[in-house]
Amino acid sequence: MTYHYSFGGLRVRSQIELPGLVPAADGESGWAGDLDLAVETGSPIDHDVVSYEWRNGYRLRLGERDGRWLIRSRFDGSYLIDRDGRSMTLVAETMPPDAAAIEVLLRRVLTRVPMLQGAIAVHAASLLQDGGGILLIGRSGAGKSTLCAALTVQDGWQILGDDTALLWRPGAPMLGAGAKTVCLWPESRDGLELAAERSIPLASASGKSRCPVVAGDPPALVPLRALIFLDRRAELAEPRLERLEIAEAMTLIVPQIIHFNPSGASVQERVHAVSGLRELLHTRPAWRLVYPSDYAALPQVKALLRPLLTLGAVACDAQSATASR
Numbered sequence: 001m002t003y004h005y006s007f008g009g010l011r012v013r014s015q016i017e018l019p020g021l022v023p024a025a026d027g028e029s030g031w032a033g034d035l036d037l038a039v040e041t042g043s044p045i046d047h048d049v050v051s052y053e054w055r056n057g058y059r060l061r062l063g064e065r066d067g068r069w070l071i072r073s074r075f076d077g078s079y080l081i082d083r084d085g086r087s088m089t090l091v092a093e094t095m096p097p098d099a100a101a102i103e104v105l106l107r108r109v110l111t112r113v114p115m116l117q118g119a120i121a122v123h124a125a126s127l128l129q130d131g132g133g134i135l136l137i138g139r140s141g142a143g144k145s146t147l148c149a150a151l152t153v154q155d156g157w158q159i160l161g162d163d164t165a166l167l168w169r170p171g172a173p174m175l176g177a178g179a180k181t182v183c184l185w186p187e188s189r190d191g192l193e194l195a196a197e198r199s200i201p202l203a204s205a206s207g208k209s210r211c212p213v214v215a216g217d218p219p220a221l222v223p224l225r226a227l228i229f230l231d232r233r234a235e236l237a238e239p240r241l242e243r244l245e246i247a248e249a250m251t252l253i254v255p256q257i258i259h260f261n262p263s264g265a266s267v268q269e270r271v272h273a274v275s276g277l278r279e280l281l282h283t284r285p286a287w288r289l290v291y292p293s294d295y296a297a298l299p300q301v302k303a304l305l306r307p308l309l310t311l312g313a314v315a316c317d318a319q320s321a322t323a324s325r
Contacts, residue, residue: 006031006220008114008166009176015039016096020106020179020210022217031220032168032176033117034086042091045070045078052263057204058104062261069116071109075203077101079109085116100203103210106179107202111164112260114176120167120273121258126160126175127151132309133175133222135165137256138230143293146188147230149211150298151305153192158218164258170276173224173284180217183208191295226308227253227286232293239291239301241308246278249286253277 005012005021009032012021016039047063047070054060058073069081076098078091088109092101115121125136125148136144144162151157161178168174184192185208189199199209229244229252244252257273287308291301 038089075100115260123256124165126165128158132225135227142230143232149182170279174221177218231290234293236292242288244286246281
């Protein structure tokens with residue numbers, strides 16, 4: 001049996017169920033690319049060469065095996081990916097794969113595959129409202145996941161992703177939808193009054209839990225309306241928005257770019273990401289949201305964000321009008 005999903009702008013055809021992903025109808029159109037996911041039973045696969053290692057959390061190791069990319073973690077599961085990102089094989093010792101192997105697949109492996117097909121990946125949360133999407137960008141601790149959950153659970157937004165945003169077509173930028181979950185620290189979950197019994201601790205042992213959210217299924221690709229850089233300050237009394245110039249926005253977003261192979265020597269991949277984001281910022285507004293750490297300030301924050309969708313839509317219309325002349 002084949003299961004059809006939408007993830008990060010790709011149509012995923014999988015041999016196993018993938019909980020939390022948006023289902024896709026067979027024959028449906030509108031994706032930026034395709035991915036076939038096969039599953040096999042077998043022992044862990046060794047790398048021919050290791051290119052990069054992440055030493056915390058899942059302790060991922062990225063390298064190559066027989067001409068394909070190979071990603072392994074400290075858990076069961078070997079993820080073999082074709083160089084063009086259109087086919088992947090998960091090799092697991094148990095079938096169906098255990099929960100940790102699926103978690104690594106959804107949170108760390110699938111988020112990298114669209115880069116091989118041309119997507120630009122940014123460390124950011126992304127949301128949909130009124131037909132348009134926004135990015136919430138910030139350093140660790142800036143409150144991306146907390147604000148993402150607050151907007152989704154309390155204000156009717158749709159979550160596109162809480163950790164990695166996948167961008168396509170910088171000239172007319174689109175966001176690819178990811179998994180319909182958000183991962184929160186216990187204090188954020190409790191501050192938002194989410195049910196602790198429905199949350200599932202992450203296998204990474206980071207202390208975060210995966211919290212399912214009730215929301216409709218977003219389309220595969222969503223037009224980007226605005227970029228929001230988060231600046232969370234404990235001493236602040238009330239939130240404010242500051243419009244950013246392109247140069248300042250580029251300074252803030254470049255460190256948040258995610259590369260498929262962080263140690264790779266591919267200048268082309270880096271040029272593609274930086275030039276694409278520069279093109280994007282010429283057509284979409286960027287803002288700094290300076291806001292208090294206090295959860296009581298969230299209603300004010302949400303009131304500031306909603307009008308940005310309208311402003312972003314105006315920018316899109318102006319771009320379209322200019323292009324048609």
